Amino acid sequence: xxxxxxxxxxxxxxxxxxxxxxxxxxxxxxxxxxxxxxxxxxxxxxxxxxxxxxxxxxxxxxxxxxxxxxxxxxxxxxxxxxxxxxxxxxxxxxxxxxxxxxxxxxxxxxxxxxxxxxxxxxxxxxxxxxxxxxxxxxxxxxxxxxxxxxxxxxxxxxxxxxxxxxxxxxxxxxxxxxxxxxxxxxxxxxxxxxxxxxxxxxxxxxxxxxxxxxxxxxxxxxxxxxxxxxxxxxxxxxxxxxxxxxxxxxxxxxxxxxxxxxxxxxxxxxxxxxxxxxxxxxxxxxxxxxxxxxxxxxxxxxxxxxxxxxxxxxxxxxxxx
Numbered sequence: 001x002x003x004x005x006x007x008x009x010x011x012x013x014x015x016x017x018x019x020x021x022x023x024x025x026x027x028x029x030x031x032x033x034x035x036x037x038x039x040x041x042x043x044x045x046x047x048x049x050x051x052x053x054x055x056x057x058x059x060x061x062x063x064x065x066x067x068x069x070x071x072x073x074x075x076x077x078x079x080x081x082x083x084x085x086x087x088x089x090x091x092x093x094x095x096x097x098x099x100x101x102x103x104x105x106x107x108x109x110x111x112x113x114x115x116x117x118x119x120x121x122x123x124x125x126x127x128x129x130x131x132x133x134x135x136x137x138x139x140x141x142x143x144x145x146x147x148x149x150x151x152x153x154x155x156x157x158x159x160x161x162x163x164x165x166x167x168x169x170x171x172x173x174x175x176x177x178x179x180x181x182x183x184x185x186x187x188x189x190x191x192x193x194x195x196x197x198x199x200x201x202x203x204x205x206x207x208x209x210x211x212x213x214x215x216x217x218x219x220x221x222x223x224x225x226x227x228x229x230x231x232x233x234x235x236x237x238x239x240x241x242x243x244x245x246x247x248x249x250x251x252x253x254x255x256x257x258x259x260x261x262x263x264x265x266x267x268x269x270x271x272x273x274x275x276x277x278x279x280x281x282x283x284x285x286x287x288x289x290x291x292x293x294x295x296x297x298x299x300x301x302x303x304x305x306x307x308x309x310x311x312x313x314x315x316x317x318x319x320x321x
Contacts, residue, residue, distance in 0.1 A: 012047040015040055020053060061086060066306060073302070073309055076316075077294040080276070081301040084309050092120040095282045099208075099303045100127035102278075106206060107134050107166060114140045114201040114271075115162070116244040117155040118210025120280050125158055130165030137168030140201040142209075142244050143265035144177035144188075171197050175264045177245060178226075182261035189264060198266055207274040209299075211281035212242035214288045233259050241289020243268060243279070243298055250288055251321065252296020268298055276300050282308040291315055 011033060018024045018032065030040045047053045057064065063086075070082045083102060085094040103124065111134075115121060139162055141155035159170045173194060179185040188194060201207075215226075215234040226234070237257040239247045245263040247255040254260075254268065271277055279299040281290055291312050293299055304312075 012043045012052055015043045016047045016053045083303045085305045095303055095305050096120050096123035097127050099124045099280045104129050109134055110136045112138045112204045114142055114204040114207040115158055116142050116209045121158050121210050125161045128165040135167045137166050139170045140197050141172045144173045144175035177264055179262050185262050185264050202273055204274045207277045209243050209279050211279050211286055211289050211293055213285040214240050240292045248292050248296055250292045252292050287311045287315055
């Protein structure tokens with residue numbers, strides 16, 4: 001026998017009262033009202049939809065706004081996952097901290113981690129909690145190192161610091177990251193010590209990559225990854241950023257500048273074969289480089305802050321991409 005509208009309305013109010021006010025279990029409410037669990041669930045759902053029950057979420061930290069931004073960005077840029085820190089401070093510490101919490105949660109015995117370089121990656125490793133019970137991890141660096149650049153730019157140092165937090169073995173490229181000639185770089189990358197790391201890193205469970213800023217001749221010299229002549233040449237080639245010294249434009253197209261052949265690094269085509277490539281970056285000077293990385297499909301996961309992500313979307317809208 002069908003329920004009258006008035007009786008059904010009374011049932012909705014009673015169900016909502018028992019569930020939300022009296023905190024009764026669903027089974028007990030169903031017995032009290034003499035309805036099935038299926039009917040009770042439908043009554044509660046309709047009570048919310050019709051405004052009989054009004055749910056207000058107190059969101060002092062704009063958590064919902066960030067969640068909505070994450071969902072929008074994930075769908076638009078075809079990401080597996082995204083983590084947006086709420087900070088508008090413009091520093092990389094909040095982003096590095098968020099990334100560290102994610103890495104800590106993913107660790108397990110025998111995990112294989114590949115990494116590149118960058119200040120945020122250095123800070124990320126500092127923020128790792130570590131765990132002495134997780135062992136036998138493997139860490140691979142994906143490009144050469146150079147003694148004249150800052151500590152935050154050293155992939156070997158980042159790998160070493162990571163292995164202080166989690167026990168395991170590191171495999172590093174003992175080579176310069178930039179050679180005098182393309183022939184020298186190609187010779188190094190044909191060497192067995194280089195190809196061993198490339199082959200092993202292909203099975204990485206987690207690949208952490210910094211995203212280089214758009215080449216800027218007016219930038220602070222202490223923050224530069226490359227010398228001024230290199231930056232000028234990259235800027236003239238419409239480069240907007242890089243991952244692992246693989247340079248690309250705003251559309252994600254790899255730069256064909258002969259200068260790029262002088263770097264000892266794993267190619268982006270190779271890195272794209274890794275299971276989970278996590279890009280970590282933020283700041284006004286990386287908006288274009290993040291967008292280029294997303295357009296090129298080089299990332300599975302992005303970790304950034306709210307202000308940067310909004311700027312990336314605005315730039316994509318302006319360019320119609």
